[in-house]
Amino acid sequence: MNKMNKIKKIYQILLNEHGKQGWWPAKSNNKKFEIIIGAILTQNTAWRNVEISIKNLAKNNLIDINKIKKINSNKLKNLIKSSGFFNQKAERLKIIANHLSNYKNLNEFFKRPGKEIRQELLSIKGIGHETADSILLYAGSKPFFVIDAYTRRIFYRFGICNENIEYEDLQNLFIQALPKSIRLYKEYHALLDETAKKYCKKNPLCFKCPLKKYCKKKK
DNA sequence: ACCCAGGGTCATA
DNA sequence: TATGACCATGGG
Numbered sequence: 001m002n003k004m005n006k007i008k009k010i011y012q013i014l015l016n017e018h019g020k021q022g023w024w025p026a027k028s029n030n031k032k033f034e035i036i037i038g039a040i041l042t043q044n045t046a047w048r049n050v051e052i053s054i055k056n057l058a059k060n061n062l063i064d065i066n067k068i069k070k071i072n073s074n075k076l077k078n079l080i081k082s083s084g085f086f087n088q089k090a091e092r093l094k095i096i097a098n099h100l101s102n103y104k105n106l107n108e109f110f111k112r113p114g115k116e117i118r119q120e121l122l123s124i125k126g127i128g129h130e131t132a133d134s135i136l137l138y139a140g141s142k143p144f145f146v147i148d149a150y151t152r153r154i155f156y157r158f159g160i161c162n163e164n165i166e167y168e169d170l171q172n173l174f175i176q177a178l179p180k181s182i183r184l185y186k187e188y189h190a191l192l193d194e195t196a197k198k199y200c201k202k203n204p205l206c207f208k209c210p211l212k213k214y215c216k217k218k219k
Numbered sequence: 220a221c222c223c224a225g226g227g228t229c230a231t232a
Numbered sequence: 233t234a235t236g237a238c239c240a241t242g243g244g
Contacts, residue, residue: 023225043226049242050225084241088227128227148225164234193225201223222244231236 003160007177010158010211011184014191017210021190024138028063032106035139037063039131040092041083052082065106068097092126099124106139114142129167137189143182145174146189150196157200159216 001009026034034054041050056079057063062071077090103109110117114136121132129147136142147170156163161170178184199209206212 039225042224044224044239045226046224046242048224052242082241084224085226085239086241088239092227126227130226134225146225150225189225197225224241224243226239228238229236230238232234 003173004177006158006160006214007174010214011178011188011191013210014195015187018191018194020187021194023186023190024134028058030063032110032139033065033100034058034063036096036100036135037068037093039134039139040089040096040126041080043085043089043131045084049082049084053080056080056082065097065100068093069101088126095125096127110140110142114140114144117142118144133171137182137185141182143180143185145171145178145185147171147174148189148193150200151189151192154192154196154200154211157204157215158211 024035024038026038028034037057038050038054041053054063060079062068062076062079068076073090073094076093077086080086080089080093083089100106100109117140118132118136121127121135122129127135133144133146136144137146147167152161152163152165152170155161155170155173156165161173174185174188178188195209195211199205199211204215206215209215
């Protein structure tokens with residue numbers, strides 16, 4: 001089976017195994033901004049630690065661009081402490097809130113070609129490729145496939161790419177292999193993360209993994 | 220007592 | 233282009 005067909009096939013296997021993941025989880029009445037906050041807070045951080053921070057923010061009605069702009073930095077740091085790197089992340093949230101407040105609202109921010117938004121996001125300190133694509137896909141519903149360490153690890157173990165493949169190179173493989181569907185992109189990325197969390201860690205539990213027969217690296 | 224998590228920036232060569 | 237230091241909490 002060639003790479004393109006493998007990429008398609010693996011999606012079906014994971015969907016059958018795990019079902020729909022429904023990413024991105026966001027419960028507030030300001031989901032788009034909540035997703036943006038989560039995208040920053042989850043940088044190199046377990047999601048469970050981010051959930052605590054988001055609850056703290058929601059409890060204080062702070063899932064709001066202007067309120068993040070105005071809140072005292074030390075208070076903000078304290079509220080997001082559980083996410084780690086709280087000094088950096090508080091600063092990043094402030095920078096992003098300041099940037100976004102140039103727009104009337106997030107609908108206006110996202111009402112432009114995706115590539116233009118992506119360039120703008122990448123110019124903001126604290127937003128790299130993955131965070132930009134997460135924001136575009138999950139907050140903006142733009143068709144940008146998100147690549148993360150899990151995605152790279154799984155597809156390296158399948159022999160589809162090398163360990164150090166460039167972000168855009170791996171992203172292009174997905175774009176070429178899959179129909180340009182926002183829902184598919186959202187689900188596939190989430191399924192890869194679920195799979196890697198359970199089975200594809202540093203010492204992978206290959207004997208349980210639904211993708212076992214595609215994986216070339218045992219142990 | 221380690222290892223890792225839904226990364227990104229900055230300095231250095 | 234490509235390494236490495238740094239950021240920091242919380243669960244396994």
